[in-house]
Amino acid sequence: xxxxxxxxxxxxxxxxxxxxxxxxxxxxxxxxxxxxxxxxxxxxxxxxxxxxxxxxxxxxxxxxxxxxxxxxxxxxxxxxxxxxxxxxxxxxxxxxxxxxxxxxxxxxxxxxxxxxxxxxxxxxxxxxxxxxxxxxxxxxxxxxxxxxxxxxxxxxxxxxxxxxxxxxxxxxxxxxxxxxxxxxxxxxxxxxxxxxxxxxxxxxxxxxxx
Amino acid sequence: xxxxxxxxxxxxxxxxxxxxxxxxxxxxxxxxxxxxxxxxxxxxxxxxxxxxxxxxxxxxxxxxxxxxxxxxxxxxxxxxxxxxxxxxxxxxxxxxxxxxxxxxxxxxxxxxxxxxxxxxxxxxxxxxxxxxxxxxxxxxxxxxxxxxxxxxxxxxxxxxxxxxxxxxxxxxxxxxxxxxxxxxxxxxxxxxxxxxxxxxxxxxxxxxxxxxxxxxxxxxxxxxxxxxxxxxxxxxxxxxxxxxxxxxxxxxxxxxxxxxxxxxxxxxxxxxxxxxxxxxxxxxxxxxxxxxxxxxxxxxxxxxxxxxxxxxxxxxxxxxxxxxxxxxxxxxxxxxxxxxxxxxxxxxxxxxxxxxxxxxxxxxxxxxxxxxxxxxxxxxxxxxxxxxxxxxxxxxxxxxxxxxxxxxxxxxxxxxx
Numbered sequence: 315x316x317x318x319x320x321x322x323x324x325x326x327x328x329x330x331x332x333x334x335x336x337x338x339x340x341x342x343x344x345x346x347x348x349x350x351x352x353x354x355x356x357x358x359x360x361x362x363x364x365x366x367x368x369x370x371x372x373x374x375x376x377x378x379x380x381x382x383x384x385x386x387x388x389x390x391x392x393x394x395x396x397x398x399x400x401x402x403x404x405x406x407x408x409x410x411x412x413x414x415x416x417x418x419x420x421x422x423x424x425x426x427x428x429x430x431x432x433x434x435x436x437x438x439x440x441x442x443x444x445x446x447x448x449x450x451x452x453x454x455x456x457x458x459x460x461x462x463x464x465x466x467x468x469x470x471x472x473x474x475x476x477x478x479x480x481x482x483x484x485x486x487x488x489x490x491x492x493x494x495x496x497x498x499x500x501x502x503x504x505x506x507x508x509x510x511x512x513x514x515x516x517x518x519x520x521x522x523x524x
Numbered sequence: 525x526x527x528x529x530x531x532x533x534x535x536x537x538x539x540x541x542x543x544x545x546x547x548x549x550x551x552x553x554x555x556x557x558x559x560x561x562x563x564x565x566x567x568x569x570x571x572x573x574x575x576x577x578x579x580x581x582x583x584x585x586x587x588x589x590x591x592x593x594x595x596x597x598x599x600x601x602x603x604x605x606x607x608x609x610x611x612x613x614x615x616x617x618x619x620x621x622x623x624x625x626x627x628x629x630x631x632x633x634x635x636x637x638x639x640x641x642x643x644x645x646x647x648x649x650x651x652x653x654x655x656x657x658x659x660x661x662x663x664x665x666x667x668x669x670x671x672x673x674x675x676x677x678x679x680x681x682x683x684x685x686x687x688x689x690x691x692x693x694x695x696x697x698x699x700x701x702x703x704x705x706x707x708x709x710x711x712x713x714x715x716x717x718x719x720x721x722x723x724x725x726x727x728x729x730x731x732x733x734x735x736x737x738x739x740x741x742x743x744x745x746x747x748x749x750x751x752x753x754x755x756x757x758x759x760x761x762x763x764x765x766x767x768x769x770x771x772x773x774x775x776x777x778x779x780x781x782x783x784x785x786x787x788x789x790x791x792x793x794x795x796x797x798x799x800x801x802x803x804x805x806x807x808x809x810x811x812x813x814x815x816x817x818x819x820x821x822x823x824x825x826x827x828x829x830x831x832x833x834x835x836x837x838x839x840x841x842x843x844x845x846x847x848x849x850x851x852x853x854x855x856x857x858x859x860x861x862x863x864x865x866x867x868x869x870x871x872x873x874x875x876x877x878x879x880x881x882x883x884x885x886x887x888x889x890x891x892x893x894x895x896x897x898x899x900x901x902x903x904x905x906x907x908x909x910x911x912x913x914x915x916x917x918x919x920x921x922x923x924x925x926x927x928x929x930x931x932x933x934x935x936x937x938x939x940x941x
Contacts, residue, residue: 342896364898372903379870379900380922382930386889386901393893401896 341403347410351378394423439473565661593661594653598645611709611716642925646940659834678764710734710913737884751780778826790909858891
């Protein structure tokens with residue numbers, strides 16, 4: 315989905331590195347929408363987690379398993395109901411929530427299955443997107459959101475402020491939230507949500523139940 | 525299932541078709557005794573000791589003494605942590621990765637098991653036993669009943685998948701192995717894998733059930749019943765006492781095999797391989813001889829099967845599969861079978877397998893998710909039907925290799941020697 319990936323010093327994506335920092339060593343982690351397994355692999359390598367993945371694409375699932383990761387084919391919208399409460403220390407939804415059909419039940423499931431939930435998403439409130447929509451009057455196409463509206467897998471784009479409101483709506487609370495600018499740098503965490511919402515290209519939220 | 529089912533076989537049918545049973549052919553009864561491998565196998569044989577308790581069967585009966593013939597490949601490490609148990613399917617046997625003593629052909633999983641193969645015998649100690657009820661050296665209906673001095677025949681008690689697994693447990697105990705690194709099997713072998721994982725989870729580090737289901741569906745029971753009725757309708761079956769009479773129900777068993785074989789393939793694979801092509805002729809013969817390649821192929825499958833398989837074993841093993849129902853065994857809730865499991869699972873299905881379709885594998889995965897078990901699930905795109913698990917499927921090999929290698933790293937099993 316991301317044309318330009320933000321690389322950390324080790325070649326890992328900046329949001330993945332941040333998630334790896336949020337997760338305790340040896341934790342049980344479910345990565346919903348694990349894609350090619352890069353995050354799971356990073357978490358296993360750096361944090362020695364007991365990792366599990368769900369991915370909708372059969373080809374990607376098979377590649378993950380061949381690589382030695384524990385991954386099943388499944389859909390965030392329909393298959394999370396199978397999991398019991400508190401099955402994992404962390405349930406991660408990395409750049410996936412905007413592609414689900416029903417983000418709210420998915421987030422509720424995430425918070426039910428995991429003691430904590432980690433959600434990252436592209437921020438539709440970023441100034442570049444606002445500017446394109448304001449000046450061009452058409453759906454923005456950026457490096458972070460490279461697909462035309464009709465070809466995009468994203469069904470439910472939101473801003474950081476929108477997501478913050480959803481956290482409240484599902485009765486959860488934010489433990490920490492970090493936004494990244496388009497260079498992959500973390501924005502100063504002491505800045506307001508309004509600032510992050512304007513300059514953050516994507517965001518990572520660590521949530522827990524109230 | 526079969527030892528070797530090579531879909532390219534039509535090329536070789538020409539000289540074998542003459543031995544295939546033609547309808548009405550009554551001169552086809554061949555050997556009068558089971559193959560010597562049934563009672564004097566070339567494999568290693570585990571025998572229970574006279575001091576061992578009888579093997580209590582699910583039916584309530586018991587076998588006072590059993591023998592299990594088995595093959596091994598590779599070496600057990602000093603820590604005894606690198607053993608992999610291979611569970612064979614309905615008509616498979618212990619000769620998974622060696623030349624088969626009866627057919628002279630390569631074993632049924634030589635693509636999977638061997639040095640450098642996905643189940644790497646340079647790294648793992650691989651054990652493949654013939655199942656209880658089988659006919660390649662393990663105790664079964666062709667074995668001598670100590671009470672009568674003749675073949676058990678139908679006096680052999682009905683055995684279940686759990687009974688087969690319990691017999692394997694005796695063998696694994698005798699080999700001094702506390703925990704198997706992995707239990708791997710396809711089809712009925714996959715049922716044994718699930719039973720192992722359900723009842724002996726502490727003894728199974730990793731489980732790989734392939735192209736299987738947690739129960740035998742109504743359709744699958746129906747196909748088995750057709751096969752059994754074909755065997756029992758053959759007059760030579762003699763109410764199961766054919767070995768005493770020196771005959772073999774060749775035609776019945778061959779028909780059973782032919783019907784079953786169709787279920788192992790897919791319509792697409794049959795059409796692709798055979799279409800409506802003629803067998804050694806230019807035009808229809810206007811008779812009931814094998815005009816079509818697909819007929820010739822099936823007749824060959826039937827006749828070659830009879831030479832290596834005991835008809836009563838076929839009845840007993842199909843029955844064991846029919847009786848398999850892990851849902852029922854655990855109060856209708858499959859996840860109850862796996863509560864608290866620490867076993868790592870890798871479930872595999874094939875898109876064109878209509879005998880054990882993907883949805884059956886997904887039921888297993890759902891049950892494992894419900895107890896937050898460590899599970900991988902791969903559905904492989906193949907048009908080869910149920911048989912795909914025995915054939916050249918690179919994605920299957922990559923899956924098994926990746927899953928076993930990562931498990932072995934966690935288990936601390938040394939890289940290949």
